[in-house]
Amino acid sequence: xxxxxxxxxxxxxxxxxxxxxxxxxxxxxxxxxxxxxxxxxxxxxxxxxxxxxxxxxxxxxxxxxxxxxxxxxxxxxxxxxxxxxxxxx
Numbered sequence: 001x002x003x004x005x006x007x008x009x010x011x012x013x014x015x016x017x018x019x020x021x022x023x024x025x026x027x028x029x030x031x032x033x034x035x036x037x038x039x040x041x042x043x044x045x046x047x048x049x050x051x052x053x054x055x056x057x058x059x060x061x062x063x064x065x066x067x068x069x070x071x072x073x074x075x076x077x078x079x080x081x082x083x084x085x086x087x088x089x
Contacts, residue, residue, distance in 0.1 A: 002038055015084065025066050025073075026081045032063040033085050 011034060013019040016027030039056045043049060067087075070078040082088050 003034065015081065025070050026077065029063055029066050029070075029081055030085060032059050032066070033087070035059055036063065 008031065009019040011030050012022055012024075012027045015030035016022070016024045021027055022031075036056060036059050039052055039059070042052055043056065046052070067078065067082070070081065
C-alpha cells in the first residue's frame with residue numbers, strides 16, 4: 001500500500017484531533033487529499049487507466065462534500081484546513 005499505518009497516524013495527528021481520531025472532517029479531508037495527490041501522479045504516467053480516473057473523481061466529490069459540510073458547520077475550521085492543505089489558490 002502506498003500509505004503506511006505510521007504515515008496515516010502522522011496525518012491524523014497533524015490535521016485531526018489526535019492520531020486515533022480518524023473520523024473528524026479535517027482528518028478525512030487530509031487523507032482524501034493525500035490519496036488524490038497520489039492518484040493524480042499515477043494518472044500522469046498511465047493516461048488510459050480509466051478505473052483510477054473514476055476513483056479520483058469520486059474522491060474529489062467526497063472531499064468536496066466534506067468541505068461543504070465544514071463550511072456550514074464551522075467556517076473557521078474550513079478556512080484553517082484549506083490553508084493548511086493549500087487547496088485554494
